[in-house]
Amino acid sequence: MSLTLTDVRLVYPDGDRELVALDEVSLHVPDGTLTAVVGPSGSGKSSLLAVAATLVRPRAGRILVGDTDAGALSDAARTRLRLNRVGIVFQQPNLLPSLTAVEQLQVTDRMRGGASRPDHAERLLATVGLKDRLRSRPHQLSGGERQRVNIARALMGAPEVLLVDEPTSALDEHRGAQIVDLLADLTRHHGLATVLVTHDSRHLDRADRVATMHDGRLTPP
Numbered sequence: 001m002s003l004t005l006t007d008v009r010l011v012y013p014d015g016d017r018e019l020v021a022l023d024e025v026s027l028h029v030p031d032g033t034l035t036a037v038v039g040p041s042g043s044g045k046s047s048l049l050a051v052a053a054t055l056v057r058p059r060a061g062r063i064l065v066g067d068t069d070a071g072a073l074s075d076a077a078r079t080r081l082r083l084n085r086v087g088i089v090f091q092q093p094n095l096l097p098s099l100t101a102v103e104q105l106q107v108t109d110r111m112r113g114g115a116s117r118p119d120h121a122e123r124l125l126a127t128v129g130l131k132d133r134l135r136s137r138p139h140q141l142s143g144g145e146r147q148r149v150n151i152a153r154a155l156m157g158a159p160e161v162l163l164v165d166e167p168t169s170a171l172d173e174h175r176g177a178q179i180v181d182l183l184a185d186l187t188r189h190h191g192l193a194t195v196l197v198t199h200d201s202r203h204l205d206r207a208d209r210v211a212t213m214h215d216g217r218l219t220p221p
C-alpha cells in the first residue's frame with residue numbers, strides 16, 4: 001500500500017507567532033519503493049515523519065495510508081492504524097537492556113494486545129541478518145546489530161508503511177551502507193512504502209527517489 005501526503009501544512013506555536021514546519025508538502029510513495037528525504041537541520045524532516053506516522057495532526061492537508069484518510073479518523077483509530085499499518089524506526093534503537101533480541105520484538109505483540117509470536121520474531125531477525133543473535137541482549141550487540149533489531153521490531157506488525165529517521169547517524173560508513181541496503185531490500189521484499197530521513201548523502205543511490213526539504217518545503221513536490 002502506498003503513502004500519500006497532499007498539501008500538508010504543519011504549524012508550531014512560536015511565542016506570539018507561528019512557525020511553519022511543513023509548507024504545502026506533497027509526497028507520494030508507491031508500495032515497494034524507498035524515498036529518501038534529505039535536507040539541513042531544522043528544515044522539517046522529522047516533522048514530515050511525525051505527520052506521516054499520524055503522531056501529529058497537520059493544520060491542513062491530507063495523509064493517506066493506502067486508501068485510509070488518517071485525518072478522518074478518531075485518535076483511537078489513528079493509534080490502531082499506527083500500530084497495525086505503520087512501522088517506525090527511530091534514530092536511537094531504544095532497546096530494553098534486559099531483553100534478548102527475540103523478546104524485544106515480542107514486546108510489540110503485547111503492545112498490540114495479540115498473542116506472542118516468538119517464531120515470527122525469529123524469522124524477522126533472521127531476515128535482517130541476526131539469526132545467530134536471537135538470544136543476545138543489547139550490550140552484546142554492535143551498534144549496527146542494535147539498529148537491525150530496531151528495524152525488525154518495526155516490521156513485527158507487518159506494516160505497509162515504514163518510516164525511518166536517521167538510522168545511520170551512529171554508524172561508520174560501511175555499517176551505514178549495510179543498513180540502507182537492508183532497508184532497500186526489505187522495502188522491495190515486503191512491498192513497503194518507505195520514507196528514509198537521512199543527513200547522509202553517501203547512500204542515496206539505493207533510494208528510488210530523493211526529495212529535499214528546505215524551510216518546510218519539499219522538492220520536487
Ligand SMILES: Nc1ncnc2c1ncn2[C@@H]1O[C@H](COP(=O)(O)OP(=O)(O)OP(=O)(O)O)[C@@H](O)[C@H]1O
Nearest residue numbers: 012013019021039040041042043044045046047048
Ligand atoms: N515540538 C515543536 N515545537 C515547536 N517547534 C518545533 C517543534 N518541533 C520542531 N520544531 C521546529 O520546526 C522546525 C522543523 O524541525 P524538524 O525537527 O522537523 O527539522 P529536521 O529537519 O528534522 O531537523 P534535524 O535534522 O535537526 O532533526 C524547526 O524550526 C524546529 O525548531
